Amino acid sequence: MQNRITTLFGVEYPIVQAGMIWASGWRLTSAVSNAGGLGLIGAGSMYPEVLRDHIRKCQQATDRPFGVNVPMLYPDINEIMNVIVEMGVKIVFTSAGNPKTWTSFLQENGITVVHVVSSVKFALKAQEAGVDAIVAEGFEAGGHNGRDETTTMVLIPAVKEKIEIPLIAAGGIGTGRAMLAAMVLGADGVQVGSRFVASHEASSHELFKQKVIEASEGDTQLTLKELAPVRLIKNKFYHDVQNAYANGASIQQLKELLGRARAKKGMFEGDLEEGELEIGQVSALIHDIKPAAQIVEDLIHEFTLAKEGIPKF
Structure with a gap:
């Protein structure tokens, strides 16, 4: 399954595990990457030295690409970014801040930058800032969200209409059917959060x-x-x-x-x-706790079945 997202990240499937605070430590991140997706360490709940330790352990657990998600509103953001560069991380997802602040710095250090937005307005600002791809996250998503309450089904085609760079859909995506729907709407890949919270490797309680x-x-x-x-x-x-x-x-x-x-x-x-x-x-569609690799496999299997089952009109 090759497209702009798999090529950009060097992964097998256009599936990104969201960088969720308190859920996405090195175990989940490496498990998703080993399964062919892109795992993300959630730096939002980590002090710089804790992040360094998670990156080190993730590097030992996988030889496949992984990244770090960084909410830019945290006070020790400078130290966090320096740790990421020092540890040789190659992919960073930024959120909760102005993408212009860090995009150039990261790219100058050989890092692919993706920014998370909740509206067309901020998607355009992120593209203008030079990011390599965008995550457009709908109102259905867990955790911190956009104020406009735009649903994923409306947000994805609206953003797709305005940007040229690769687009990742997020919010309400926990099945292969939803993954297919998002890609039909214009996404090049999907970011999945809640489904991975209910995994054995998630660091949440x-x-x-x-x-x-x-x-x-x-x-x-x-x-x-x-x-x-x-x-x-x-x-x-x-x-x-x-x-x-x-x-x-x-x-x-x-x-x-x-x-x-x-x-x-x-x-x-x-x-x-x-x-x-x-x-x-x-979460209303999540009924069991599974290994992360099984979740990735299920997503691809469901995606394939749903694609094959689309009626011919």
Whole structure:
């Protein structure tokens, strides 16, 4: 399955594992890369030396391409970028910031740069900044999201219409059928997050993984748009946020309620009541915890069957 994305990254399949905080350490990343996709280490939950250790272990676990996802809003971003260059990482996905800030620096060091966006406007800005490819992420996605609430089915063709560089679709993609749909809409590849959370190699807590596979339609909601929009499983913390809204909470009060390390508490430590449980709407279609390699195999198998089964009109 060769196209612009497999050629750009040097991988077998146009499948990217999302760089999810607290879920995508070196074990998941190397497992996805070994299976023929592109694994990403999620640097957003890592101090620079922790990231260095994960990169080193990933390099020992796979000889195939892998990358690092870097949310640019973190305070130690300079150190993070220097670690990436020093360790010889060849692919970086940036998000949550201006792509102009780091694209040239990374490319000058021989690194392929992909930027994550949630709108046509920001896709055009990323292309103008010189990135090598774009991830367009729809409103269905888990974790931090765009404010416009544009769905993947609308966002992908809208972005495709305006850009020339390779396009990766994200948000609501957890099956081979969804992968095919995204590529029919104009994507060159897909980024998959939630499905890989429910994998044996994901570094997230087993209680969180179990909560994901128990989720049903309507169990997630985008909230906290005044701070940074985030899609969560509805739990005690989520309902505390809704009660705060109902009582007219200010932005400062919402910040105080959020506090620190909510995501770590929920997804990494397994506190299902007080933690942030970030996952996408597609969790309603995830019913089991599997090895990452099996997930990649299933995606390709389902994609092939769906492609062969398209009715002839």
